[in-house]
Amino acid sequence: MxxxxxxxxxxxxxxxxxxxxxxxxxxxxxxxxxxxxxxxxxxxxxxxxxxxxRDREEILHAVILAAMHRMGAAMQAAADAYPAGDPERVVALGRAYIGFARAEPGVFALMFGHAGHHDEDEALAEEGRGKFAIVLRVVAEHIGRPPEDPEVNARAYALWCAVHGHCFLALDGKADKTEIMVSEEEYLRLVGRSYLP
Amino acid sequence: MxxxxxxxxxxxxxxxxxxxxxxxxxxxxxxxxxxxxxxxxxxxxxxxxxxxxRDREEILHAVILAAMHRMGAAMQAAADAYPAGDPERVVALGRAYIGFARAEPGVFALMFGHAGHHDEDEALAEEGRGKFAIVLRVVAEHIGRPPEDPEVNARAYALWCAVHGHCFLALDGKADKTEIMVSEEEYLRLVGRSYLP
DNA sequence: TTGCCTAAGTTAGCGCTGCTAACATATGTA
DNA sequence: TACATATGTTAGCAGCGCTAACTTAGGCAA
Structure with missing residues (x-):
């Protein structure tokens, strides 16, 4: 066998x-x-x-780390596809995030579903910081301020939360089966409009 | 023994x-x-x-259902604590949501962490709809439109996503250990300001 | 080429788990 | 008071994560 x-x-x-x-x-x-x-x-x-x-946990860790890498690459590619300042750029970034969550819902749930689990691991934490740095840069270039600006920080975080939250609710079927939402595209634009006037 | x-x-x-x-x-x-x-x-x-x-799954189901109930009650209580139209009301609702996630991070992760799992179960789906109905009502009364209005729907969903996303990132330690965010209170107000002008 | 050291497989087996079957005991009702 | 039923028990199965001890293959030095 x-x-x-x-x-x-x-x-x-x-x-x-x-x-x-x-x-x-x-x-x-x-x-x-x-x-x-x-x-x-x-x-x-x-x-x-x-x-x-070493054990099962370490295998899972490797799976998650690899997934983080793929997700980061997808986000980077989306950001690179549009010039700085293009309003479409932030929408594309969100689409990439959601796209990954839809393509790999299982690992996505694993990556973020287990509370307080990543911060202990430096490799995972670093990968997470890298992804946030992409969002930071896009937002900074969009509103024309340095990435260190607290205003940039706050808006980038809000954007992340909006997209991240939508991913979970969408994967749960809350946004699909019930008619809660109109369309994902419209949602992304509403979010962009609200946080990046 | x-x-x-x-x-x-x-x-x-x-x-x-x-x-x-x-x-x-x-x-x-x-x-x-x-x-x-x-x-x-x-x-x-x-x-x-x-x-x-019947099996382990059914025990978990009971745990999740009970948690949904507690969470819904906390949200309802928060909404009832302020009069309709009070801008503080929506902030209180968000605080209740986040408060539950912080108080019971384990079950919170369980409730939302396993993708596509709830929509098959009518009791859980009903509980979820009830919670969203609270948000819908608060938003409707805030902007003075009926709960059936698509505009109300879109904003309520966006609010939910913003708060829900923050919960996951906060529980992951992404908002605590790194200095990504300023303060939860400020974040809630930014969200409220952005979606409910 | 030969011969060993080590990396990377194997089998055997331990303790624990979820779950079932068969049996035991308490409770409520006729 | 008798008994049907609900709710507990013990015994045991297959499958899991993991370890120990053994086996095989590849690489490197003499």
Missing amino acids: TKNRKNYHHGALKEQLVEAVRQLIETQGPDGFTIAEACRLAGVSTAAPYKHF | TKNRKNYHHGALKEQLVEAVRQLIETQGPDGFTIAEACRLAGVSTAAPYKHF
Whole structure:
């Protein structure tokens, strides 16, 4: 059963395990997966992961860190697609954030769902700060003030909260099934208009 | 070990199990608890819960539903504490929401952290609609329009998102440890000012 | 080339979990 | 008072995370 591969050594088990866990999280939900199942997907015994990771928590950590990276790249790409000052730029940034949440709802929930969990880990905290720095820069260039300005800080944070909150409610189906909202596009523009006059 | 109680029958096991699970979620986190541990807390065998609940999922469901109830009551109380039209009213509503998230971060994460999970359950969906109805009413009375007005709907949703998003970022420590934000009170007023001019 | 050191797999097994089946006891009602 | 039912028990199963001890393959020095 576990001998679908010809080599005794797997070769890229670490990366493949992270990917298997990511897939399982998306299909089974953030809690409905086991690393034993991921082992079966990767075609190794259930003891193999412990040559690469300390425990289950460390595997999850790797999954989350990789997801943070992808999300940050998507946000950066969205910001780069528009010139500084273009009002469409902040909307695109929000779309990228929401787009990631929709594309990978499982890991998104994992990234932000477990309260007080990231600040203890420096790598994750750094990744989070990097993402906020993107928002800060876009807002700063939009209203023509330095990123260190408290006003920029406050508005960038408000923007983040607005988009982040919408993601959770949207993923919960609260914005889809009930007719609470009109349209996501309209929402993003309302938010932009409200915080960046 | 399991004989700390004198009666063979426990009497109020169902309620006590829900409470035990709630406590464990708060102390161990949303994932770090087991129903076996809750049984030990309640002083019964690990098979006892299944006379009252179908499975673990149904226990969690009961915990979440009860939490939704408490949260709704807190929001209603906040809304009732100020007269219609008072600008302080919407700030108080936000404070109540955030207050619950801070008081019970574990169950709060559980309530909203697991994407696409509530809309399948009618009781939870109804509870969620009730909470949004409170926000709708407060916003409607604030800007002097009927609750059915799409404008009221859009602003109420935006308010919810802003507060909800802040809760998650605040619980993650992103708003506390880094100096991203100035103050929660200021944030609430900025949000109110932006959406309810 | 040979021979070892180490990285990266394996199997076996421990304790714990969620859950079920079968049995025991208390409670309410006829 | 008898008994049906609700609510507890113990025993036990399969699956999980994780460890220990063993095995295999690859890389490097002599």
